[in-house]
Amino acid sequence: xxxxxxxxxxxxxxxxxxxxxxxxxxxxxxxxxxxxxxxxxxxxxxxxxxxxxxxxxxxxxxxxxxxxxxxxxxxxxxxxxxxxxxxxxxxxxxxxxxxxxxxxxxxxxxxxxxxxxxxxxxxxxx
Numbered sequence: 506x507x508x509x510x511x512x513x514x515x516x517x518x519x520x521x522x523x524x525x526x527x528x529x530x531x532x533x534x535x536x537x538x539x540x541x542x543x544x545x546x547x548x549x550x551x552x553x554x555x556x557x558x559x560x561x562x563x564x565x566x567x568x569x570x571x572x573x574x575x576x577x578x579x580x581x582x583x584x585x586x587x588x589x590x591x592x593x594x595x596x597x598x599x600x601x602x603x604x605x606x607x608x609x610x611x612x613x614x615x616x617x618x619x620x621x622x623x624x625x626x627x628x629x630x631x
Contacts, residue, residue, distance in 0.1 A: 508533035510563070516544055519553040520631045525562035534569035538576045545583050554587035554631040556622060559597060570604070577607045587629055588613045589622040 510529035514537075515522045521544055529537075545553065565573070588611050592598045598615050605613055612629070616622040 508536060510565075512537050514540060514544065518631065519548055519551055520556060520626060521545075521553065522556045522558070524558045527561070528563040529565040529569050531566060531568045531572060534565060534572050538572065541576070542579070545580070545585075548584075550584050552584050552586045554589070554626050554629070555585065556626060557588065557590045558619060558622075559601075560591055560593040562593070562597070564597070564600070574604070574607060577605075580611075581607070581609045585611050587611065587626060587631060589616060589626050590614070591616050591619050591622050 508530060510525070510527035510533045512526065512533070513524045521541070585608070588605070588608070590598075590601060590613070592601065592615060601615070605611075614622070614625050616625070
């Protein structure tokens with residue numbers, strides 16, 4: 506099946522910036538996961554942060570959500586330290602908060618403004 510939805514990933518000083526677009530299916534989630542794993546492995550187990558901009562995202566299919574949960578479990582073993590999330594809808598925030606309970610050693614903050622998220626990551630050293 507062809508992927509639905511899109512994303513953009515950038516890396517700067519052990520901070521991964523992620524922008525999601527549209528509604529995702531399993532294929533898009535899997536492609537994103539493979540690309541993320543490649544980036545994280547290259548960080549050689551140094552602490553890293555993730556800036557996630559979801560203001561143009563429309564959620565995911567259930568099978569994609571299951572895949573992302575497995576990916577997040579892998580993140581827990583990769584020295585992931587900080588997650589800044591910019592959300593567009595309050596319903597997204599509540600769903601994400603539930604989904605992010607999987608993280609064990611990650612400090613998570615939710616924002617409705619990109620500049621605030623960047624300031625927070627800068628304040629914690631990223």
